[in-house]
Amino acid sequence: MxxxxxxxxxxxxxxxxxxxxxxxxxxxxxxxxxxxxxxxxxxNSSATPQDVSARLNKMGIPATPQQVCTSSMATAAYIAEHKADATVAVFGEHGLRSAITEAGLTIVDSVDAIPDYVVQGIDREFSYQKLAEAGRLILAGATFISTNPDLLLPGAGGLMPGAGTLGSALKAMTGTEPIVIGxxxxxxxxxxxxxxxxxxxxxxxxxxxxxxxxxxxxxxxxxxxxxxxxxxxxxxxxxxxxxxxxxxxxxxxxxxxxxxxxxxxxxx
Structure with a gap:
């Protein structure tokens, strides 16, 4: 077969x-x-392959980092393929920042310079200020990438807003459709x-x-x-x-x- x-x-x-x-x-x-x-x-863009495999092993599911494929990894590879020396403003968590860095891309934390890309994933510390900063960079010409379109996430206390919900706010602010990876x-x-x-x-x-x-x-x-x-x-x-x-x-x-x-x- x-x-x-x-x-x-x-x-x-x-x-x-x-x-x-x-x-x-x-x-x-x-x-x-x-x-x-x-x-x-x-x-899920928040975790590294090492994080994911550790979580699975803790549950009793055998896993290695090499067996994990995340939207963060694909996002970093997509950008590197299109612009190997790209600058990236990251609005997301550790797994996303780690993948971007490992792909040899430059993370720009200052909003004074317009990066090549704005990459947005799940961010459980997302704020009005972050929304404003990301939106301004997109409006100024940065390419908008969303790691995934998931609107909801399961949480310990019930459903939580997913990366797609945050991306929807940026889309509404900028009128820009993101390149969706996940x-x-x-x-x-x-x-x-x-x-x-x-x-x-x-x-x-x-x-x-x-x-x-x-x-x-x-x-x-x-x-x-x-x-x-x-x-x-x-x-x-x-x-x-x-x-x-x-x-x-x-x-x-x-x-x-x-x-x-x-x-x-x-x-x-």
């Missing part, structure tokens, strides 16, 4: 908050034992294909969200597998609505990680 590489969503698929979804540990162990190439694929954009997907050294036709993306995971599969040309549970973003109750909104349908549907593990064993 040609489609034997996997991109696996994290939040809602392998864990909820700090709680591992049952079967996540054995699924990843099976992938490692079978030698099936895969990456953990996340829109799912469902094909930019993150193509970056992941490069890391896997493969092409879209050989990849299946696994996730619980029609609007990001499954739509990303549709837009990038790879196969998609929807994890359909009562706890995920897409549930048996809302799947028809989500399919219409996403203008996409999954190629495969599984109802738990045990079913996915059994399916994985058919890949080799």
């Amino acid at each position: 040609a489609q034997n590489c996997l991109l696996i969503d994290l939040d809602g698929t392998l864990y909820h908050g700090e709680r591992m979804v049952p079967g996540a540990d054995t699924l990843i162990t099976t992938l490692n034992e079978q030698g099936i190439p895969f990456l953990f694929l996340t829109n 799912k469902p954009s094909a930019i993150l997907m193509n970056f992941a294909f490069t890391l896997l050294n493969t092409q879209a036709s050989e990849v299946t993306i696994i996730g619980d969200n029609m609007m990001t995971d499954i739509k990303a599969g549709t837009q990038s040309g790879c196969r998609s597998l929807l994890l359909l549970t009562d706890e995920g973003v897409t549930t048996p109750q809302n799947i028809e609505i989500h399919q219409k909104l996403a203008e996409s349908k999954p190629d495969l549907i599984k109802h738990n990680l045990q079913e996915i593990e059994q399916w994985v064993l058919t890949l080799h």
Whole structure:
């Protein structure tokens, strides 16, 4: 079977908050034992690959930094490809700043100079002042990049505004559509294909969200597998609505990680 590489969503698929979804540990162990190439694929720009793998290991899910692909990594690679010596104003957290720096790009913290790019991700210390600064730089000519369009994030006390909500405020202020890197954009997907050294036709993306995971599969040309549970973003109750909104349908549907593990064993 040609489609034997996997991109696996994290939040809602392998864990909820700090709680591992049952079967996540054995699924990843099976992938490692079978030698099936895969990456953990996340829109979350706040964490480094080291942070993500440490969090997974703490839950009992085996992971290495090399198995992690984040929107921050894809953002940095996108900018470096277009302008290797770019200056970047970063409105985001440690994972985003780290990726930008590691790509050899220059972070500009002063608002006196107009950078080549304004990059905005999740920022839990976002403020009115930051909104004003980022917006002014975009209005002055900096290219506006958003790490991902997610409007909501799960938090310990309930849903929280995601990077997409902050990006919506900047879009409203500037009238500028950002270049979006994360799912469902094909930019993150193509970056992941490069890391896997493969092409879209050989990849299946696994996730619980029609609007990001499954739509990303549709837009990038790879196969998609929807994890359909009562706890995920897409549930048996809302799947028809989500399919219409996403203008996409999954190629495969599984109802738990045990079913996915059994399916994985058919890949080799």
